[in-house]
Amino acid sequence: MASPILNAFLPATALVPLKQHAGPQARCVVSAGDVVKEGSLLGKADHSGSANIHSPIPGVIREVRQLRTVAGVAVEAVEIALEGRFERLGKREERYVWTSMNRNDIVQTIRDKGVVSMDAEARPLIELIQGSGASAIVLCGLESEPFLRTEASLLRAKTKEVFEGLGIIAKLLAPQGSYICIDDSEGDLPAHLAPHIAALKTQAELVVLEARYPQDLPRQLLSVIHRDRKPLAAKDALILSPSTAFAVYEAVVLARPLVERFVTVAGGAIKHPAVLKARIGTSIGDLIEECGGFLDQPSKLILGGPLRGYPVYDLDAPITKSTPAVLALSPEETGRSRVEPCIRCGRCRDVCPERLDPSEIQRNLGAGRRKEAEILGLRDCTLCGACGFICPSQLPLVEIFDTGLRTLGGEG
Numbered sequence: 035m036a037s038p039i040l041n042a043f044l045p046a047t048a049l050v051p052l053k054q055h056a057g058p059q060a061r062c063v064v065s066a067g068d069v070v071k072e073g074s075l076l077g078k079a080d081h082s083g084s085a086n087i088h089s090p091i092p093g094v095i096r097e098v099r100q101l102r103t104v105a106g107v108a109v110e111a112v113e114i115a116l117e118g119r120f121e122r123l124g125k126r127e128e129r130y131v132w133t134s135m136n137r138n139d140i141v142q143t144i145r146d147k148g149v150v151s152m153d154a155e156a157r158p159l160i161e162l163i164q165g166s167g168a169s170a171i172v173l174c175g176l177e178s179e180p181f182l183r184t185e186a187s188l189l190r191a192k193t194k195e196v197f198e199g200l201g202i203i204a205k206l207l208a209p210q211g212s213y214i215c216i217d218d219s220e221g222d223l224p225a226h227l228a229p230h231i232a233a234l235k236t237q238a239e240l241v242v243l244e245a246r247y248p249q250d251l252p253r254q255l256l257s258v259i260h261r262d263r264k265p266l267a268a269k270d271a272l273i274l275s276p277s278t279a280f281a282v283y284e285a286v287v288l289a290r291p292l293v294e295r296f297v298t299v300a301g302g303a304i305k306h307p308a309v310l311k312a313r314i315g316t317s318i319g320d321l322i323e324e325c326g327g328f329l330d331q332p333s334k335l336i337l338g339g340p341l342r343g344y345p346v347y348d349l350d351a352p353i354t355k356s357t358p359a360v361l362a363l364s365p366e367e368t369g370r371s372r373v374e375p376c377i378r379c380g381r382c383r384d385v386c387p388e389r390l391d392p393s394e395i396q397r398n399l400g401a402g403r404r405k406e407a408e409i410l411g412l413r414d415c416t417l418c419g420a421c422g423f424i425c426p427s428q429l430p431l432v433e434i435f436d437t438g439l440r441t442l443g444g445e446g
């Protein structure tokens with residue numbers, strides 16, 4: 035269920051990685067001692083797959099240093115100490131009328147402002163749109179994993195802005211239609227969205243799906259969206275989140291670079307879980323403090339969701355363009371100390387979106403029978419994490435399959 039969105043305080047220090055996107059790191063264009071404004075360029079995208087990086091706060095560059103991301107990648111990061119004032123404060127925000135902008139100007143604006151798909155892939159949005167021959171836009175307001183509230187909350191709280199962003203993307207892609215997907219746990223959200231859907235210039239349809247995880251994987255999502263009585267094919271669909279549409283709105287209508295994002299801060303060890311609008315580069319420690327701190331010693335900290343997120347051990351780690359959540363899970367929620375043998379309950383098979391039998395695969399891998407695991411479909415495993423999350427025996431299925439897949443490598 036959606037939550038109200040709170041504005042996070044400005045961080046006293048922001049640590050901004052120069053790689054927050056799929057491709058190569060952006061080229062650093064600042065040095066220690068430089069004074070920057072909110073939105074100043076820190077890193078310039080010189081390559082395909084790369085996106086511009088901007089300063090989330092006004093201040094002074096303390097240093098440019100190496101940082102190891104939660105995914106284990108070494109990147110350069112710019113540390114900024116908050117100083118000075120926000121130029122926008124107290125001023126009426128200027129709005130640009132995108133309906134009278136030409137296509138090239140919109141494309142250039144979205145590229146300049148560093149907009150990426152606000153998901154784990156974080157692909158530069160313009161590359162995604164230009165490389166797509168899609169005839170439909172799918173606005174996916176489903177939460178990808180348990181605990182997350184980011185997309186549904188945004189869809190409810192910033193409906194007008196999200197739909198304006200969708201309208202801008204539609205102007206670039208010229209689709210035949212749009213599909214807005216939400217799950218059935220969102221109460222009156224369908225009624226709330228109805229006038230916005232009706233006002234879209236292209237044909238649009240609301241698709242309400244049963245709440246389950248993972249529910250945002252393209253193959254599963256598209257299999258339940260029908261056009262002309264057939265499921266929508268992957269080549270025909272551009273799937274975007276409300277966060278991405280909102281970033282497009284801010285870039286084009288308000289001329290704002292991508293320096294903020296919406297983040298769920300949740301888990302049983304957080305005192306006051308919330309969805310925050312926070313500056314990129316804010317430390318997860320600051321965001322947890324903002325939510326009242328820890329209720330209890332967390333058993334696990336995760337950047338992202340419990341199924342596909344990254345464990346994090348450093349409260350100074352910053353959020354990036356692709357961070358949907360910061361989770362602090364209680365020992366009851368992780369239960370990692372109580373790993374038991376498989377009881378053959380079959381729950382993992384019921385939830386596997388690839389229709390695999392995770393229990394059989396793990397049994398074969400455990401016995402060193404890699405070939406059998408491969409025959410059972412190990413190569414089709416997307417490491418979505420649903421089986422491991424549901425397993426009452428707490429078997430670390432995703433880790434087992436990840437290792438198994440790496441062992442298989444290209445052989446076979």
Ligand code: SF4
Pocket residue numbers: 375376377378379380381382383392393421424425426427428429
């Ligand atoms: S959910 Fe866990 S315990 Fe149940 S069959 Fe699957 S692996 Fe075994």
Ligand code: SF4
Pocket residue numbers: 385386387388389390392414415416417418419420421422431432435
């Ligand atoms: S991690 Fe693999 S086996 Fe487990 S549910 Fe996802 S696709 Fe199926």
